[in-house]
Amino acid sequence: MKTIQLFTLSLLMMASCTKKEDSILSVEIYETSAAGNNLTKIQPATNPVEEASNTISLHPEKTFQTITGFGGAFTESSAYLLNKLSKTNRTRIIEAYFGENGANYSLTRTHMNSCDFSLNQYSYSPVPGDKDLKHFTIEEDLDDLIPMIKDAMKASKDGFKIFASPWTAAPWMKDNNHWVGGKLLPEYYDTWALFFSKYIDAYKKEGIDIWGFTVENEPHGNGNNWESMHFSPKEMTDFVQFHLGPKLEADGKGDKIILGYDQNRAGLNEWVDEMYRDEASSKYFHGTAIHWYESTYDYFPEALQYAHHKAPNKYLIETEGCVDSQIPVWKDDAWYWQKNATDWGWDWASEKDKHLHPKYAPVNRYARDIIGCLNNWVDGWVDWNMVLDKQGGPNWFKNWCVAPVIVDPDQDEVYFTPLYYTMAHFSKYIRPEAKVIGLDNSDKELMATAAKNPDGSIAVVFFNEGTTTKRIQLQLGNKSVPITINGQSIQTIVIPTQL
Secondary structure (H helix, E strand, O other): HHHHHHHHHHHHHHHHHHHHHHHEEEOOOEEOOOOOOOOEEOOOOOHHHHHHEEEEEEEEEEEEEEEEEEEEEHHHHHHHHHOOOOOHHHHHHHHHOOOOOOOOOOOEEEEOOOOOOOOOOOOOOOOOOOOOOOOOHHHHHOOHHHHHHHHHHHHOOOOOOEEEEEEEOOOOHHHOOOOOOOEEEEHHHHHHHHHHHHHHHOOOOOOOOOOOEEOOOOOOOOOOOOOOOOOHHHHHHHHHHHHHHHEEEEEEOOOOEEEEEEEHHHHHHHHHHHHOOOOHOOOOEEEEEEEOOOOOOOOOOOHHHHHHHHHOOOOEEEOOOOHHHHHHHHOOOHHHHHHOEEEEHHOOOOOOHHHHHEOHOOOOOHHHHHHHOOOOOEEEEEEEEOOOEEEOOOOOOOEEEEOOEEEOOOOOOOHHHOHHHHHHHOOOOOOOOOOEEEEEEEEOOOOEEEEOOOOOOOOEEEEEEEOOOEEEEEEEEEEEEEEEOOOEEEEEEEEEOOO
């Protein structure tokens, strides 16, 4: 009898253990933190689920936007610096951004004609009055920019999309005959549309397929500082509807993506209202491009929601964001986690907007904005320069900024800042065609987002901005796992494909 009881107890214990094991969610955890982790693989928490003070429940059956990608921009400044490094370090940086074992960038940007992060001012249409663009040339891009893009293409196993943005037309096409400010003269609207078509052909000849365009970088202007060209919402919409869209269509390039606006979010509503004013205008706009410079902490969820609901089947892509008006701090990871940085608004914002531009921590700005965007219908997020030097250039206007990778070309040194690892938390684990999924988060101090990849795996990104350790229960269906998130840390939790 005693033997039977022991055998029965053993079976019950085995069943209990099996049941407990079956309820544990299998995960891989990668962390970047102020404590020193840089996309470091860590072990799941060992505390019992019951000790978790909050729960985050995933709902993969509830889906939102489809991810287009994450990445950065190819600029002449970045490409020039890569050419000054040793082949070893050049390859190291390219692989870090585009290799399968690196950040695996999937969505990128570049500039048409020069921009502030060029070595000087130039145009692909250098001959005044050349309305047919017979002298169109991308010669300026052949030494630096195009080789960088080609090296990235070689390093990328999955490939990546690239869209191009003009800062300005050549001065001879504008009403002020100047690189900065002014508007495109109506007599050159067709010439400017032809410019986009010729750019596609020129880059195609170099073996580079252009996925699409933004119509104009920052159409409000930039305070009359560097290359710019102004459009009102109606002027841009008319240009796209009656010139650019039809021209690309006529040239067999109607599949190229056209993104309107391309500036800060606070003015987003009036732009999407005009871009999508009717079926005829909406036909040629494939989506809306936005920047983040309106605030160092506010990601403007109401504006993002408005833009999505105005055109729910169109792209909504963050096309530029960086730590601006700031000389990079060299080889000091701690600085990137501290609230010491300032942006242009610290000095120049109007009094009514000063509150939007406090001192901030660079890592916080990236993590908050990307998660906030993903939770409000944004499907792509693109950083600005991939590589800058210790001064935050080169930049002909001396508009110094920070990049995720900083280099000292004179000493052939490379510094991967915490911003690089912050970007990789998203780009490496949330892949194109992933679907953002629903989640319930009981901890209002912990930012969280999640997406289900095409291979069935799920990536969850947490950001603990505070200094207090968080213990949560991550729940998926009838399975869960305890997660410990230390203060000032980002974690990506990868849940393998569920059979």
